[in-house]
Amino acid sequence: MTRLKPLRPRLRMIMSGELDRTRLDRLREALGLARKGRLTDREDEHFGYRDVSENQDRSLSLDLWRVSDAEWSLRISAAADVDLSDAEITRWQSVIAAAADANGLEISSVKVFPPPSRDNYETMWRNENWLRTAHxxxxxxxxxxxxxxxxxxxxxxxxxxxxxxxxxxxxxxxxxxxxxxxxxxxxxxxxxxxxxxxxx
Incomplete structure (x- = not known):
């Protein structure tokens, strides 16, 4: 079995505005996200996902999360060994911003997370089995x-x-x-x- 790699956030964009089912579906379609979550269920937070890695090995993921009724988060997360360039992050910012604008949402916050250092990555792998049993x-x-x-x-x-x-x-x-x-x-x-x- 292929071992699942832990993903870390690399880009998070917060969007302001309310989404009804039609606009939510349009947003997911624009970003190629698989449907997930129910708007009527207040406990549902995860509303879409897509494996955007080159090898389809789930090492790079795009996910849509509901923060509140009027706030949504789109996040690019990557495995520690994925080299996500500044140009790729900029491209994703443009793609997400265009999809948000087309569906009446405004980008209210953008955060780019630095990649983990190689030393931290090696340490993470050494400790992975222990960490996986912890939580x-x-x-x-x-x-x-x-x-x-x-x-x-x-x-x-x-x-x-x-x-x-x-x-x-x-x-x-x-x-x-x-x-x-x-x-x-x-x-x-x-x-x-x-x-x-x-x-x-």
Whole structure:
């Protein structure tokens, strides 16, 4: 299984203005974001995501977050070993600003985060397994959210999902997963396994 790399923010742009469903969909379409979240659910914060890495290895991500009813955040996050140039960051600022303007939003804040130093990157990798068992920092609280995180395509069969999920559950990163997510995942693996056995 490909090991998931931790991502760090490199660019964050705060947009002011309210979005109804139509404008939210248009904004996501303009940025190529997969749909996520429900406007009517006050606990939903993550409203779109897109893997923008060259190799589609989830080392560079564009995500849309709801800060409040009238404030939204678009964030580019990268793995520590991804060289995101100033020119690329500037390009993303232009792309995001154009999409925001087309949907009635104003850019109210722009923050560019410096890349981690190579020394810090090496230290991070050395400590990675320990850090992964210390806290759950993946953007998934339900099984539906976890599928994208571990690279499951929407068209995947239940058996394919079961196999990849079971492999992921042996990874140290799974140890601090929320109890409800663990129960949901274990129940899914058990149900698909029992169903597969009954068909033989």
């Amino acid at each position: 759950w920092d993946l953007p998934a609280r339900t099984l539906d959210e976890l599928w994208w995180v571990i690279g499951i395509e929407p068209s995947a069969s239940e058996v394919e999902r079961r196999d990849k999920l079971a492999a992921f559950m042996t990874n140290p990163v799974w140890q601090p997963a929320p109890a409800e997510l663990r129960q949901e995942a274990e129940a899914f693996v058990r149900r698909v396994t029992e169903s597969e056995g009954g068909e033989q």
